[in-house]
Structures are given as C-alpha cells and as structure tokens.
Amino acid sequence: MSKSSYNSRPKYILIPLFGMGLFVVLYILASLNYPGGSWNDVNHKGFSFWNNYLCDLLDKYAINGALNSGRYYARAALGVLCLSLLFLWLNLHKLVTESINTKIMTYSGVLALLTTFFLASNTHDIIVRISGVFGVVAILSLTVEQFKMHYIKLGLLGVTCIVIFLINYYVYETGFYLKCLPIIQKFTFAAFMVWFSILNAMLYCKSDKV
Template identity: 45%
Template structure:
C-alpha cells in the first residue's frame, strides 16, 4: 500500500519518538526505584553500576520491597518495542536491493520486539533467548544489506552492536565478568538505540521529498 508523503513522513518519525519516550519513562522508573541489586541487595535507589535495566520491571525489588518503578518501566518498554516494530516494518525501504531476505528481516525484527513485550521476572530467560534468536537473525540480514548498499557508517555501528550483544549473551550464560554486566548492558543498549535512531534518520533522508 502506497502512502502519501505526509503519512509517510509521520510514520517514519514514530520510531524516534517512541525511543525518546522510552528514555523519558525509563528515567522516571530509575528515579522511583526503591533499591536493591544482585551485586548489592541492600543498596537504595537505582545504580548504573549494579542494576540491570530489567530490575525496574519486577513487581518487587531484589531486597523484597514493592517496586514503585515498574509501571514506568513497563510503559517505557511498550513504547520501545512498538516503535521498533514500526522501524523493522519500514526498514526494507531503506535498501536499493530488493531481496526476499529483507522480508525475513522485517518479520524476525518485529517478532524479536513482540517477544520482548512479554518480558517479566517469571519468563525473563526464555523471553531473552527467543527474542535474542530473532533479533540476531534480523540484525545479521540488516548488516549484510547495509554492507551491500554501501551504508558504511551504519554498517560499522551495526557490527559494534552485534559484537556487544553477543558479549552480553556470553557473559550472562558463562557468568564470566558477571559483576560488570550491568555496565556492559547499558553500553550495549545505548549503542543499539543510537544505531536504530541513525537507521531511522537514514530512512527519513532517503524519502525526504519523495513523491509517490
């Protein structure tokens, strides 16, 4: 279905708006977090060095307190996943080469985000692994497509995101450098958010002024 330039302009900007709202609501969640982490269970407040991002989603903190931050964290996660589903849907339009792999990239990317929406304390590991498989597939197809279409900067940043993502998974499963994982997780998350923002900006730039 073809979109008018105005509708296209709005839809292509939704992912950036959603990611900004994610940052706002996750910041609110961090400010309202009572405290407690796996590294320091008795600490107060949210600490970048010790807390995982998913700590904010739990109904109770690690120290057993009611987590008043969880509602903000769930809203933030919703904004992030839904906005990135929109980005994965439209991302094939960025590339000049048309291939069936791009359709596969679209759906695996959307499935990764849809699965992440289900993230909770009871199913954390299962959801992370399933979303990780879908996300890795979509990411690798995107990287190949970026390389073939000569998006050099986006390709390099995407490779960095993939390396960081795989490092997170290895540390989580092997427990090597596990105490440092909260910091590594946030570095990875920041890099991935920036990559998605730049992908969306590239998509907007390609279709700026485009007439259907």
C-alpha cells in the same frame, strides 16, 4: 534541499525516534521510583546505575523485597520501545533492495520485538533467549544489506552492535565477569539506539509524502 521538500516528508516516520526518547524518559522515572537493592548489594537504596539491570525495574518487587512502584514506568517504557522499533523495522526494507534476505530481516525482527513484549513476565530468561535468536538473525540480515548497498560506516556500526550484543549474551549465559554485565547491558542499549536513530533519520530523509 528545498524547504518544500523538507515539509513534504511525513512526520510520522519519526515515531521510532520519539519513541526511543520517551523510552529513556520513562526509564529514568522508573529508576527514580525504584525502592532499592541490587544483585551486589541487597540493601542498596534506590537504583544503582553500576549494579542494577534494566530488567530489575520491570519486576513487581525490588531486590530488597519492597514493592516496586517504578515498574509502571518501566513497563510503559518497554511497550513504547517495542512498538516504536516495530514501526521502524516494518519500514526498513525501504532502505535496501528487496530480496529473500530482506524478508528474513523483516520477519525475524518483528518476531524478536513481539517476543520482547513479554519480558516483564515470569519467563524472563526464556524470553531473552528467544528474542535474542530472532534479534541476531534480523540484525545480521540488516547489516548484510547495508554492506550490499555500500553503507559501509553504517554496516560497521551494525557489526559493532552485534559484537557488543554477543559479548552481553556470553556474559549472561556463562557468568564470566558477571559484575560487569549491568554496565555492558546499558552500553549495548545505547549502541543500538544510536544505530536505530541513524536508520530512522535515513528513512525520514528518503521518505516522500504520498
């Protein structure tokens, strides 16, 4: 790979990668400013990595009843993440062969991300279910395309993400091993962000300056 070829690639393609990094930074700030309380211990001081959900940081009031000053960071993080992944999803068709399935992948992914914007509203459970349905369709469609393009390892990573997501959703809906859900949720986020980061890197490597 020549240096000129590397320099010719548009850097804006890496917006999702930078957005995911900023999401992590903002969520750390949100957790540091969270007053306290979790579903296992209302009186716990500050944010508990093991017992608090990421969504707890979005609420106006913390679980202990105090005003949550960390919500501004968390809501900014959510907006940054959704916008970054929206940009990524609108460009993922460039990595696969155009087909009806590709269109389904794009539209369902966009709808999932647009729905997720409203996660900080008072309709949290409904938003999770709606965005979850669109998200599963989008992810399954993308994974199918990856296997069709012989991206076997990437496809297997996609399958892993889907399985983890479904476990997360099953626990959320049934309450089975609910105490483990905060950790499962964070592990789910981490797995998807690794997958998306690889996809963004691939998109960047295949991009050319127009």
